[in-house]
Each structure stands twice: as structure tokens, then as C-alpha cells.
Amino acid sequence: MRFTPHVTVATVVEHNGRFLLVEEIASGRQVLNQPAGHLDADETLLEAALRETLEETGWQVxxxxxxxxxxxxxxxxxxxxxxxxxxxxxxREVPDAVLDDGILGPRWLTRDELLACREQWRSHLLLECIDDYLAGHRYPLSLVRPVSHAESAAPA
Structure with missing residues (x-):
């Protein structure tokens, strides 16, 4: 059996104690999640995070x-x-941004408001990421290091 994990990105965006979330339809139900999505071919993780946030919320971050x-x-x-x-x-919010299919729109919620609607979470990662953010978990962006094809050699 071949194991193929899916690489995804997400963003925690906080402003004045509220978090930018996405209200969307997933598996036939209305859910809340961070702006998140899959890494596309020939895209860096940072590019994917910026793209997914814009496509799902209409916000540039x-x-x-x-x-x-x-x-x-x-x-x-x-x-x-x-x-x-x-x-x-x-x-900034992009006026008249066209959001991805299945996206109902962005929502700004506090952590307490989010706890009150736990049944709408897409997964427990939603709160786990926010709690890690609130606990001060921040690593430099330089931790994520794309390697160009010209510089790459056989993997170790």
C-alpha cells in the first residue's frame, strides 16, 4: 500500500482579538476553518498560504x-x-474578490465565539492552531526553505 500524505497550508490571522475564518461547505455541511488549502505544483508553501487566504477570504495578508x-x-x-x-x-480586504467554490465567506470571530460553535469546526486543528498562536508559537519564515531545481541534488 502506498502512503501519500496531502500537503496543506493554513493561516492564523488575528486582528483586535478576532481571527479570520472561512465559512464553507464541506462534505455537505456548513463548517468553519482557517483559510487553508492544498499546495499546488511548482508553488512554495509561502505562496500557497498567501493564495489560499486570498481565494478563501478576499483578504491580502x-x-x-x-x-x-x-x-x-x-x-x-x-x-x-x-x-x-x-x-x-x-x-487589506480586496473589494469584490471572487472566492473559491463552496466558500460562503470570511468571518471574524474571537476564540470564545469559536468555542461556542464547536459543532461547525471542520476539524480540531482549527482551535489547535489558534491556541498555539496564542501561546506564542512563532518560528521564523526562514524555517521554510524552498530549494530550486538547479541547486537540488539527490535526496539524502
Whole structure:
């Protein structure tokens, strides 16, 4: 059996004690999540985080650090996801931004408001990433180091 984890990115964006979340339809139900999504071919993790945040919320952000790297196996389908979660600050909302299919829109919620709607969470990673962010977990963006094809050699 071949094991193929899915690489994803997410951002924790906080402004005045509220967190930028995505309200979306997943598996036929309305859920909340961080702006998050899959890494595309020929894209860096940082580029993916900026793109996914814009496509899902209509907000341009500036990445400020790495919150953590998470390995999660979804109970619904058994798929394993490796999530790289970034901290970011909101720069500006893009007027009339076209959001991805299935996205209902952005929501700004406090941690307490988020706790009150636990049944809407896409996964427990939502709160885990926010709590790690609130605990001060920030690693420099230089932790994520893309290697160009010209410089790469056979993997160790």
C-alpha cells in the first residue's frame, strides 16, 4: 500500500482579538476553518498560504511566522494531511474578490465565539492552531526553505 500524505497550508490571522475564518461547505455541511488549502505544483508553501487566504477570504495578508507543522488523519476518509500553519497579519480586504467554490465567506470571530460553535469546526486543528498562536508559537519564515531545481541534488 502506498502512503501519500496531502500537503496543506493554513493561516492564523488575528486582528483586535478576532481571527479570520472561512465559512464553507464541506462534505455537505456548513463548517468553519482557517483559510487553508492544498499546495499546488511548482508553488512554495509561502505562496500557497498567501493564495489560499486570498481565494478563501478576499483578504491580502502578510505572513509573519510559522505557527506549527501538524500531521492529521481525517476520520471521515482516512486521508493524512501535513499542515503547515502560518501566522499572518491582515493587509487589506480586496473589494469584490471572487472566492473559491463552496466558500460562503470570511468571518471574524474571537476564540470564545469559536468555542461556542464547536459543532461547525471542520476539524480540531482549527482551535489547535489558534491556541498555539496564542501561546506564542512563532518560528521564523526562514524555517521554510524552498530549494530550486538547479541547486537540488539527490535526496539524502
Amino acid at each position: 502578510e505572513l509573519t511566522g510559522v505557527v506549527g507543522i501538524y500531521l492529521y488523519t481525517a476520520p471521515a476518509n482516512g486521508v493524512t494531511y501535513q499542515r503547515v500553519c502560518f501566522a499572518a497579519k491582515a493587509i
